[in-house]
Amino acid sequence: MPAIFDASWQNWLRENINRGCDPDELYQILVDNGFERNIILQQFIAAQSGQNVAGVTVNAETQLAEQLEVKQTIEKTRLHLAKQLKNNSKFHQIDSDSIELYTVEQFLTARECEQIIDLIKTKLRPSELASFTSDCEFRTSRTCDLGAIDNPLIQMVDQRIYKLMNIEAGFAEVTQGQYYEVGQQFKAHTDYFEGEELTNHGGKMGQRTYTVMIYLNDVEAGGATRFIRQNKAFKPKQGMAVIWNSLTDNLVGNGNTLHQAEPVQAGYKAVITKWFRQHQA
Ligand SMILES: O=C(O)CCC(=O)C(=O)O
Ligand SMILES: [Fe+2]
Incomplete structure (x- = not known):
């Protein structure tokens, strides 16, 4: 079952971002705790704009959707190259x-x-x-x-x-x-x-x-x-x-x-x- 990003996780993320922690490390901790990639990205945007997720602006949502799409396109290429690396000398x-x-x-x-x-x-x-x-x-x-x-x-x-x-x-x-x-x-x-x-x-x-x-x-x-x-x-x-x-x-x-x-x-x-x-x- 997917983990729930509740208020305590939201506080944890906001505090660590404010303390200047490395976003990649925070991201990895959240992945390790069972959160899905799109939830994490959504919460990052919310935390960075100082809001809870319900208050994410339309602009942030659009940005999030665009970023996700780009990441998916890059991932698609990377997987395809990995497949060829395995099969083609x-x-x-x-x-x-x-x-x-x-x-x-x-x-x-x-x-x-x-x-x-x-x-x-x-x-x-x-x-x-x-x-x-x-x-x-x-x-x-x-x-x-x-x-x-x-x-x-x-x-x-x-x-x-x-x-x-x-x-x-x-x-x-x-x-x-x-x-x-x-x-x-x-x-x-x-x-x-x-x-x-x-x-x-x-x-x-x-x-x-x-x-x-x-x-x-x-x-x-x-x-x-x-x-x-x-x-x-x-x-x-x-x-x-x-x-x-x-x-x-x-x-x-x-x-x-x-x-x-x-x-x-x-x-x-x-x-x-x-x-x-x-x-x-
Ligand atoms: O010609 C090359 O070896 C590199 C060309 C290049 O870096 C470029 O066109 O951006
Ligand atoms: Fe170049």
């Missing part, structure tokens, strides 16, 4: 407590990669940043809005990515290609929107959740993707996908996803990037 998860990060070998064939590179090269523009920086060396690659080109191969790759992630197309941004020449790079950054960026770029779809990046070629030298806090660098390998979740379980940006595209030293580098968001378009 091309899947690997990086052993880390600080980041949810996977690789998938041969996600695209060599032929598919070559065709996509040809397509990328037809329509390049300077790559953009979510907010201004005075460092003009910060992101020096060029970008192709692949998803905006009406092309059956890109549509097929999109479908394969949605299936890989078990996420509906509505949650995805338009697929991009990034093209780096010798010396070009993308310095240390996170993919989630920070502060003002969320207001400026979030729109209806909100914050970014998962990134799927696919290497389209083996780079002659340089061009690794380095996850700085884990000191883990991926050398580009044709057809390999790298997947990570930019958010923590509490749906805030995970600073431990800080990463950079190191400068290409010889040859060129082409990748696909696909970003998913919290809400559907």
Whole structure:
């Protein structure tokens, strides 16, 4: 039988929040005491707004419902990736407590990669940043809005990515290609929107959740993707996908996803990037 969140539990939660206890620890204690996840979240909102649950405002309820939905969508993807990890030897998860990060070998064939590179090269523009920086060396690659080109191969790759992630197309941004020449790079950054960026770029779809990046070629030298806090660098390998979740379980940006595209030293580098968001378009 589900535990009852009575007045004494409500007081306990409110007092501990006011004392500045770690919300994750409080959450875990409540889980251990048999409370259901949605009840706990509801009570957190009530406690934080200084009300008992009967007084939860409509706004808080809407927020709660949205958060639950986002958490469920992320959980759905995580479970789907876990299943593939178990059943498919091309899947690997990086052993880390600080980041949810996977690789998938041969996600695209060599032929598919070559065709996509040809397509990328037809329509390049300077790559953009979510907010201004005075460092003009910060992101020096060029970008192709692949998803905006009406092309059956890109549509097929999109479908394969949605299936890989078990996420509906509505949650995805338009697929991009990034093209780096010798010396070009993308310095240390996170993919989630920070502060003002969320207001400026979030729109209806909100914050970014998962990134799927696919290497389209083996780079002659340089061009690794380095996850700085884990000191883990991926050398580009044709057809390999790298997947990570930019958010923590509490749906805030995970600073431990800080990463950079190191400068290409010889040859060129082409990748696909696909970003998913919290809400559907
Ligand atoms: O090109 C890479 O290795 C990383 C690209 C990246 O981080 C991005 O486009 O956000
Ligand atoms: Fe990135």
